[in-house]
Amino acid sequence: MLEIRDLQFSWPGASADSGRLAIGRLSLAAGRTAFLYGPSGCGKSTLLGLMAGVLVAQSGSVSLLGQDWAALRGGLRDARRADHVGVIFQQFNLLPYLSVLDNVLLPCRFSPARARRCTGGPVAAAQGLLQQVGLPHTLWARPAAALSVGQQQRVAAARALIGAPELVIADEPTSALDNALRDEFMTLLLGQCRAAGSTLVFVSHDERLAVRFDERLSLPALNRVQGLVA
Amino acid sequence: MNGLLHVAVRSAWNRRGTLALVVLSIALATALLLGLERLRSDIRSSFSQAVSGTDLIVGARTGPVQLMLYAVFRVGGATHNISMDSVRAVAAHRAVSWVVPISLGDSHRGHPVLGTTPEYFTRFAYGDRQPLVVSQGRAFSGTLDGLYEAVLGAEVAQALGYGLGQRITLSHGLGDVKGELAAEHADKPFTVVGVLARTGTPVDRTVHVSLQAIEAIHLDWVGGAPLPASAGLKIAPEHARKFDLEPKQVTAALVGLKNRVAVFNVQRFVADYEPEPLLAVLPGVALDELWTAVGLGERALMAMSGLVALVSLASLVAVVLAGLNERRRELAVLRAVGAGPRHVLVLLATEGALVTGLGALLGAAAAALAVVLAGPWVQERFGIALQATAPTGEQWGLFGAVLLAGMLASLVPGLRAYRLSLADGLSPRT
Numbered sequence: 001m002l003e004i005r006d007l008q009f010s011w012p013g014a015s016a017d018s019g020r021l022a023i024g025r026l027s028l029a030a031g032r033t034a035f036l037y038g039p040s041g042c043g044k045s046t047l048l049g050l051m052a053g054v055l056v057a058q059s060g061s062v063s064l065l066g067q068d069w070a071a072l073r074g075g076l077r078d079a080r081r082a083d084h085v086g087v088i089f090q091q092f093n094l095l096p097y098l099s100v101l102d103n104v105l106l107p108c109r110f111s112p113a114r115a116r117r118c119t120g121g122p123v124a125a126a127q128g129l130l131q132q133v134g135l136p137h138t139l140w141a142r143p144a145a146a147l148s149v150g151q152q153q154r155v156a157a158a159r160a161l162i163g164a165p166e167l168v169i170a171d172e173p174t175s176a177l178d179n180a181l182r183d184e185f186m187t188l189l190l191g192q193c194r195a196a197g198s199t200l201v202f203v204s205h206d207e208r209l210a211v212r213f214d215e216r217l218s219l220p221a222l223n224r225v226q227g228l229v230a
Numbered sequence: 231m232n233g234l235l236h237v238a239v240r241s242a243w244n245r246r247g248t249l250a251l252v253v254l255s256i257a258l259a260t261a262l263l264l265g266l267e268r269l270r271s272d273i274r275s276s277f278s279q280a281v282s283g284t285d286l287i288v289g290a291r292t293g294p295v296q297l298m299l300y301a302v303f304r305v306g307g308a309t310h311n312i313s314m315d316s317v318r319a320v321a322a323h324r325a326v327s328w329v330v331p332i333s334l335g336d337s338h339r340g341h342p343v344l345g346t347t348p349e350y351f352t353r354f355a356y357g358d359r360q361p362l363v364v365s366q367g368r369a370f371s372g373t374l375d376g377l378y379e380a381v382l383g384a385e386v387a388q389a390l391g392y393g394l395g396q397r398i399t400l401s402h403g404l405g406d407v408k409g410e411l412a413a414e415h416a417d418k419p420f421t422v423v424g425v426l427a428r429t430g431t432p433v434d435r436t437v438h439v440s441l442q443a444i445e446a447i448h449l450d451w452v453g454g455a456p457l458p459a460s461a462g463l464k465i466a467p468e469h470a471r472k473f474d475l476e477p478k479q480v481t482a483a484l485v486g487l488k489n490r491v492a493v494f495n496v497q498r499f500v501a502d503y504e505p506e507p508l509l510a511v512l513p514g515v516a517l518d519e520l521w522t523a524v525g526l527g528e529r530a531l532m533a534m535s536g537l538v539a540l541v542s543l544a545s546l547v548a549v550v551l552a553g554l555n556e557r558r559r560e561l562a563v564l565r566a567v568g569a570g571p572r573h574v575l576v577l578l579a580t581e582g583a584l585v586t587g588l589g590a591l592l593g594a595a596a597a598a599l600a601v602v603l604a605g606p607w608v609q610e611r612f613g614i615a616l617q618a619t620a621p622t623g624e625q626w627g628l629f630g631a632v633l634l635a636g637m638l639a640s641l642v643p644g645l646r647a648y649r650l651s652l653a654d655g656l657s658p659r660t
Binding site for chain 2: 052054074075077078079081082083087089092093094095096097098102106107109110111159
């Protein structure tokens with residue numbers, strides 16, 4: 001599903017040993033959940049950017065569903081990401097001026113394929129997801145800015161999952177949540193990913209969460225280590 | 231793309247406070263540009279409407295523009311007069327239908343006095359061959375009995391609060407000089423017998439009297455000053471009628487032709503007139519020349535309002551650029567849900583275009599409203615008829631230029647956002 005081979009990436013102007021990624025081999029099967037951990041600044045977000053096709057490796061390949069991101073031109077990469085990848089950030093996931101429902105529907109506006117995969121139409125699918133993440137329907141028409149951080153993260157999860165993308169990427173989505181909310185969110189996210197059959201790559205430095213995942217990947221160990229198969 | 235427009239509109243609405251200020255500044259700049267253009271074109275048409283129906287203006291030989299300035303606009307003075315013999319010679323030309331001599335040089339409280347014949351009121355026309363209309367009273371008679379009769383332009387009557395029967399005295403020269411230096415024709419007062427309807431031309435500012443009256447008030451004058459009382463030569467108003475009041479000289483003459491085709495023939499005839507150096511100008515041609523001369527100031531005004539437009543577009547760019555850093559999160563979210571850097575560029579350019587379009591429309595509406603509301607006042611005060619008609623070609627051009635410049639200017643923050651979102655990836659790097 002997700003394949004990385006001989007990846008070399010460095011940010012422009014990065015020094016020799018920081019801001020660089022070199023990963024020999026990494027592959028994830030469809031429907032698996034992976035926990036990616038490592039200290040701050042080790043390149044976790046960068047690796048997610050590469051997986052989502054927002055960043056492109058200088059050499060080697062990162063391919064999703066057998067398609068190397070680097071082989072696609074910019075516009076096609078964006079379209080493919082819209083079709084196959086859902087993203088959740090640490091915070092500030094939502095456009096504050098759109099309603100909760102419109103935020104969830106955003107991927108369908110950019111990807112007709114995602115919209116088609118929604119059973120019963122995008123709006124019904126969005127409402128169903130919001131219900132499943134436990135957001136009371138009185139909040140659906142409210143602007144996203146009116147929600148608490150915990151509620152916003154649940155809306156973000158619903159948005160990442162709408163149209164059942166093959167890959168869901170989550171960049172420390174629980175770091176702004178307290179313990180109770182965090183556990184509730186984790187259960188919800190993992191359950192929804194399994195239900196949709198989506199592969200999940202979850203980044204965190206909180207290793208207590210690791211037990212809930214199928215696979216555990218330490219980025220410092222992966223980086224510049226050849227031939228490691230996860 | 232449809233979704234993007236939706237997001238662009240909602241995003242802009244979210245920042246409506248700041249954007250409203252930009253819209254306002256663009257609206258002001260557009261209103262200024264369009265208003266000035268309207269003023270310019272209407273001043274120009276007021277200008278060219280100052281005289282019509284007159285085929286040639288004959289005066290002493292100077293520049294055509296100068297002749298127009300003093301004969302039509304009462305600005306400046308003639309360096310030489312022309313003799314009545316010359317005027318009669320022109321009148322005798324077989325192509326000439328009528329000749330109205332005019333005599334300038336005196337004033338009443340700053341308003342120029344025009345000596346002429348009663349025929350002036352029927353021959354002189356302005357605008358689209360509109361004749362002068364006497365709104366109160368009548369034209370002066372031109373006879374000896376009516377020697378001291380005056381007809382006022384509409385603005386003179388209004389500004390000085392004069393009505394029929396008002397007694398006025400004329401001053402020598404064009405200045406509004408008071409006290410010792412004032413050379414008043416106080417011994418020979420005039421009576422207002424008529425007031426003309428408003429024309430929006432220099433006629434409104436003019437006091438009209440007969441040529442004979444001009445002669446009469448200067449009978450006991452020599453070299454621009456009254457003879458001293460010691461000379462014992464004072465001529466009482468009623469005595470003046472006994473003198474020969476036929477003018478020997480006038481300032482200029484308006485000439486109408488039987489057939490306009492002969493206009494260059496007559497112009498040549500005047501230019502070649504042996505006994506005296508004369509000049510005949512076609513009012514339309516001289517007005518064009520005059521407009522070129524005053525056009526410089528008008529172009530400076532346009533350049534100024536162009537700069538104002540530039541400044542408000544610069545403020546559009548500045549506001550959008552300044553807000554860009556705070557919007558990097560927003561752009562990252564859009565990137566995450568599948569928007570490309572090109573979408574981001576389109577988003578910001580769309581916003582700029584919307585803001586500019588709204589501003590330009592508001593500005594055009596404000597300019598049109600200003601013309602409708604201030605039109606009567608401007609007509610009253612400055613004699614310029616502002617027309618609340620459809621936009622002229624130039625106005626459309628300016629409107630389009632503002633829109634285009636606004637869209638181009640919006641590309642600046644758009645391109646910056648494009649580069650930012652390329653560099654940021656999924657998470658803004660600050």
